[in-house]
Structures are given as structure tokens and as C-alpha cells.
Amino acid sequence: MSKQQENFLVVAKDDGDKSYFIIRAGEETTDDFFWCKANRPLKLREVVTGYLHSDTYSHLNKMHQLIIQ
Numbered sequence: 001m002s003k004q005q006e007n008f009l010v011v012a013k014d015d016g017d018k019s020y021f022i023i024r025a026g027e028e029t030t031d032d033f034f035w036c037k038a039n040r041p042l043k044l045r046e047v048v049t050g051y052l053h054s055d056t057y058s059h060l061n062k063m064h065q066l067i068i069q
Contacts, residue, residue, distance in 0.1 A: 003051035008066065010046045022066065036064040 007025035011033075014020075024032040025047050034052065042048060050068035 003053070003067070005049050005051055005069075007047055007049050010042045010044055010048065013042065013044060019063065020066070034064050036066045038066040038068060040068055042066075 008022040009025045010020050010022055012021040014035075019035050019037055020042050021033065021035055023034075036052065038048075038050075048066070048068050050066050052064045053067050054062065054064055
């Protein structure tokens, strides 16, 4: 079973820990926003297609992983 692909807009990035602040592109509300890591470098204001995966290895810092294919 494959994960549902969605479009995300990169709003900000943290150069310190290499995380990104993303929102679901095309949504009228900003309820769906996340700090996440990504499986490749991203640029600000870039729209990418992928899916969010929860990091099951980090119990203290639950960071989503954005998987871009």
C-alpha cells in the first residue's frame, strides 16, 4: 500500500538542524503545517510532492520526515 502523495510549500528552514517548516500547498487554512526533515535538500518557496512519515525512532523529538520521490 503506497502513501498518499501531497503538495507541500517550503516556508522556512533551520540551517542548524536541517529541518523545514512546510504547509500543505493549496489549502485555504494553515492548520496543516509541520516542522520536518526531508530526504533531500529543499529551497524556500519550493513546492514539492511527497508524503509525511513519522519518525518512530525518536521518542523525545517527534519529527516528521518528508519523503519526496
